[in-house]
Amino acid sequence: MALTLYGALISPFVRKVRLALTEKGLAHEVVHIDPFNPPADYPQLNPLKRIPALVDGDLTLADSAVICDYLEQRYPQPALYPVDPAERARALWYEKLADYEVAPWSTFTVFRQRVLLPLKGQSPDEDAIQKALNERLPPLFDLFEARLAQQSWLAGNALSVADLAITCQLVNFGYGQEQVDAARWPALAAHGERVRARASFVTVFSEEQALVAKLMAARAR
Ligand SMILES: N[C@@H](CCC(=O)N[C@@H](CS)C(=O)NCC(=O)O)C(=O)O
Known part of the structure; x- marks a missing residue:
């Protein structure tokens, strides 16, 4: 499934997700979104209009912590959360x-x-x-x-x-x-x-x- 990350590379929350994707070896496309001037349809990806948002096939997710947790459940290895x-x-x-x-x-x-x-x-x-x-x-x-x-x-x-x-x-x-x-x-x-x-x-x-x-x-x- 194609992974697309929406956001600006300089955002710490976007960077966190990119690091998680990269640690897991997951290929992804980045679509630049200026959070202070997002495209009119961006709220469909993140209703709070914040970055990041992630699209994985039919699934759309907002918030870096939610996205990282999803990535862990969907693509468990290598792990980014302790098992204990x-x-x-x-x-x-x-x-x-x-x-x-x-x-x-x-x-x-x-x-x-x-x-x-x-x-x-x-x-x-x-x-x-x-x-x-x-x-x-x-x-x-x-x-x-x-x-x-x-x-x-x-x-x-x-x-x-x-x-x-x-x-x-x-x-x-x-x-x-x-x-x-x-x-x-x-x-x-x-x-x-x-x-x-x-x-x-x-x-x-x-x-x-x-x-x-x-x-x-x-x-x-
Ligand atoms: N808790 C959110 C925070 C996201 C966030 O605040 N992103 C900032 C950019 S670093 C943003 O989109 N700001 C624009 C705004 O709040 O309108 C996450 O982890 O994704």
Whole structure:
């Protein structure tokens, strides 16, 4: 069945799905959707008009976590979720922390303020950025650090969707010219390097660089 992913390569949620597809060796087509100016019929794929959406034959799905869970059930190998129920729940917990707790600050604040708003000719709100950096993100990074100080992967003993989710958020944090302070959160910083060294990440990341370069050049103008 043909898999088609709808979204923009620079989105952390689209990247998470692309990494899952690539880790699983699933060929897929990507159709570019600008979430801020989607085609008129896009709500048929995602009624919330957000990216990503996935079409697999007759099936249409929205939301990166739902899509990744579907991919796991439909295409189980290689696994991206632990088999053990407790460890699987742990993977979902860290995925949720990344997608719903870290994302509002890493992507929807730092990345949006430093990359997206300047593209529209607006100045970044440095107060909002500093609040994200100094108040909101540190306690969340502490949660990841506590776990990763004990083991290489967030759940179970192998890469899972949780590792992909937090790394994707931190990529957008990086596009916003920030990075995890390795002196304060050494295990989280090392974990990011571990995920980024994977063949899947190298492929997916390199494919988004053309779009990143275009956006950064437009922002600089
Ligand atoms: N929980 C969703 C979040 C998706 C999301 O917020 N995507 C952003 C782009 S990074 C978007 O589509 N924003 C446009 C909007 O909210 O209107 C998921 O995991 O797919």
